[in-house]
Amino acid sequence: MKIKRRLLYALAALLAVAGLAVSAPRAAFAASLVEVTSFGSNPGGMRMHIYVPDSRPANPAIVVAMHGCGGSGPGFYSGSEFASLADRYGFLVIYPSAMQEAGFGKCFDTWSAASKQRNGGSDPVSIASMVAYAGQRYGGDQNRVYATGSSSGGMMTQHMLALYPDLFKAGASFMGVPFNCFANAADYPPGGQCTGGSMNRTPQQWGDAVRQVNPGFSGARPRIQLWHGTNDTLVPYSLLQESVEQWTNVFGLSTTPTSSDTPQSGWNRRRWADATGTVQIEAYSIQGAGHSLPSSGMAAAAVAFFGLTTPTTPPTTTPPTTPPTTPPTTPPATSAxxxxxxxxxxxxxxxxxxxxxxxxxxxxxxxxxxxxxxxxxxxxxxxxxxxxxxxxxxxxxxxxxxxxxxxxxxxxxxxxxxxxxxxxxxxxxxxxxxxxxxx
Structure with missing residues (x-):
């Protein structure tokens, strides 16, 4: 039994690492990943790395990208496509590294009592400090902050959106679980009820878990994108529906989607729009995929969902003082x-x-x-x-x-x-x- 359990742990760890995906080759840029050793309150004892692209606006958006259990910030930087997208669109990427042992190595704390309270301590407070640092040091726009992550990082994505709806504008959770799914540390994988395959609460119960964090909050909730492989058994695919039930209830929407489609082969997408037609929730079921997300192209879909796909242009060092008196009436004759x-x-x-x-x-x-x-x-x-x-x-x-x-x-x-x-x-x-x- 012990040997079998060790083998299962090893397999799960490998799967978690596989969840980082294979990134596309990146063009040569001078920008590189930088570690920040002092970024503010850090009750989670976490490490912070940040990627600042060479070309960016004065107040770039901020994306917090979080690894799976057993991974690290630098590992998620190397193994995902968010940095290459930052080069293209000019946003900052924060890569936190979890330092708390649970389940399959170092994971983001979404189980402790402190982590479930707004400003209660542990990893969520550390991550919020990183966001504030990115604003102070690099001019990161505190009104355009987004969260994403894989497995444990996907769990923390939903966690941060529940705790700090006034800070995060949207999130993309890959292979995550609903907020407050874990009762305590003993409930964290590989055992426990949350990921044991039998978790089933009502939409009202899930929604109440989010609302009770900050009962007085009346602002706009962050939009959310949810991704899960239909063959995922480590974090069961059934938890995608539990997340859907939580967030549709939070937004006051029906669990029946307003639309569904297949953006590309094997990606079955459901969408929930509000009365204004704004899509607040997207849920992707990736046919045949196990615990292996995000794969190629999915980070780009997440960044598009965030609304960050306007390419950045390098600042002009010597702008003209007056506009041309006779602007061209036709576009250039050639194009790329x-x-x-x-x-x-x-x-x-x-x-x-x-x-x-x-x-x-x-x-x-x-x-x-x-x-x-x-x-x-x-x-x-x-x-x-x-x-x-x-x-x-x-x-x-x-x-x-x-x-x-x-x-x-x-x-x-x-x-x-x-x-x-x-x-x-x-x-x-x-x-x-x-x-x-x-x-």
Whole structure:
């Protein structure tokens, strides 16, 4: 029995490490991961690392990215795609390192009584201190703070959104559990009721757990994105629904989604929008996946959900003192990309194939194609790229196999959409922030 238990522990630890994903190759930047040894109140005794991209606005957004049990901040930096996305979009990334032993190594404390109280101590207070430090030292925007993480980090994501709804604007929890799922340290994996496969509370009970943290809070709650593999047995897939029940209750929404789609093969997404049409909750069921998230492209979907996918531009050191007296009336004759669209429409539906050609002189390694979807069109599924959001200004992110485009090379992606009469092709294409020609 002891040997079997040790083998299970070892397997779980390997799975937790696998949950870091394989990151795409990053371009050469001067920025590097920096450790901060004194960042403020640190009752959790945690380590802090931060990634500050070379190109960023004066007040960049802050993303807190948290590892799984047995991992570390530097490990999650190396094994996930958030730093490369920070290079592209100009936000700061904080990588905390958990130091408390539980279950499969060092994990984020989501079980102790102190961790379940706002400003009660332990890891949540340490993480909040890191966010404040990023604001003081690097000008990080305290009104644009986001949380994400894998496994133990996914659990802490939901935890921080419950404790500090006035600090975090949104979160993306990979393989997490609802807030207050763990009764105490003994309940933490590999044993216990929370992840034992039998956890089942009512939506009201889950929602009450969040509300009782700060009964007087009346502000806007942070939006949340939830991810889980259907074959995950370490943190059972059934806990995805428990998280859905918690957060729909917190938002006062029905547990029945307002829409569902498949952004890319194997990604089944449910969405819950409020009365204004704002999507407050997304839940992704990744078909056939075990305890192995986030995988390629998922970090980009999380960053898009946060609303951080506007590429940053380097500051101009010597801006012109007066605007041009005769601004150009036509765009430049050349562009680094060309997009050709082919639309096949019927009744209230259509499919669109977009052929992207690299017309520049340099290879493209990793791309995002932004475009305006005509009014009344809503994407319901796609292939060869992931798409977010489903309407308006949409960003298509490359799949794992088509992210590289040599000069002159092309790739074709596509989507299916509904429409209310306007079945035209998308417009205003931009590849990695650079406008594209059409035709």
């Amino acid at each position: 990309c060309r997009v050709t669209a082919a639309v096949n429409a019927w009744n209230n539906g259509l499919t669109a194939n977009l052929t992207i050609t690299n017309t520049g002189n340099a290879a493209i390694n990793g791309w995002q194609l932004a475009f305006d979807l005509p009014s009344g069109q809503t994407i319901t599924g796609g292939w060869s790229a992931s798409y977010a959001p489903a309407s308006g200004r949409v960003t298509a992110t490359n799949a794992g196999y088509n992210g590289s485009l040599a000069p002159g090379a092309s790739t074709t992606v596509g989507f299916q959409a509904t429409h209310s009469g306007n079945n035209g092709a998308p417009t205003a294409y931009a590849l990695n922030g650079s406008a594209c020609t059409t035709g």
